[in-house]
Amino acid sequence: MNTPNIRYYARMDYSTAAGKKTPKYTITRSVGYYPPMETLIGIDGKISFQLLERLRGNDEAPAMRLQGKSSLNFTGLKNFFTSDGKLSGFCYGYPFDKETYSSKNKKNPFFEYREDAFLFIIHQEGGSNDLLPTAFEMVVIEGGKVLAGAYCAQLAEGGFNDELNSLREQAR
Numbered sequence: 001m002n003t004p005n006i007r008y009y010a011r012m013d014y015s016t017a018a019g020k021k022t023p024k025y026t027i028t029r030s031v032g033y034y035p036p037m038e039t040l041i042g043i044d045g046k047i048s049f050q051l052l053e054r055l056r057g058n059d060e061a062p063a064m065r066l067q068g069k070s071s072l073n074f075t076g077l078k079n080f081f082t083s084d085g086k087l088s089g090f091c092y093g094y095p096f097d098k099e100t101y102s103s104k105n106k107k108n109p110f111f112e113y114r115e116d117a118f119l120f121i122i123h124q125e126g127g128s129n130d131l132l133p134t135a136f137e138m139v140v141i142e143g144g145k146v147l148a149g150a151y152c153a154q155l156a157e158g159g160f161n162d163e164l165n166s167l168r169e170q171a172r
Helices: 035-040 145-156 161-170
Strands: 006-014 024-032 048-053 064-067 073-077 090-093 117-123 135-141
Touching: 006 161, 024 135, 024 161, 090 145, 117 145, 135 145, 135 161
Parallel strands: none
Antiparallel strands: 006 024, 006 135, 024 048, 048 064, 064 073, 073 090, 090 117, 117 135
16 A cells, blocks of 8 residues: 555644543644644644543444534544453544534534544553553544545554654654
């Protein structure tokens, strides 16, 4: 499989404020240009996501998801857990594919990019029994939605190591 076009790379570190229960992850480094991400910048000037369980009553959705500013469902995290309930180390998703979201019909900034794929490396400190990641690395693959699962497997097998190392060095 050829290496696809990587649009954007970001590292998200655990940033939950003291006393808060919902896990929060903030982008601390990134490289590349992915226009819809700009719409997720919060009042603090940073892009942050909440890690949430799937919505009740939607048993077909991934077990976990990332939610951005203004309650935008950024992506479901497919393969977040292994079959024995531990963190998988690698997962994938893609942008919400409807033109609007929420009951207020807000414009979905990712609609134009709905065919892209998001690949994630899940970092975990404290052993395999801890189900709360300490960080995520995200790679956005242009037009990769239909092959997202295969790209995730390729990522897990080291297929993107050279590209990732280069992106990590460039990220600010």
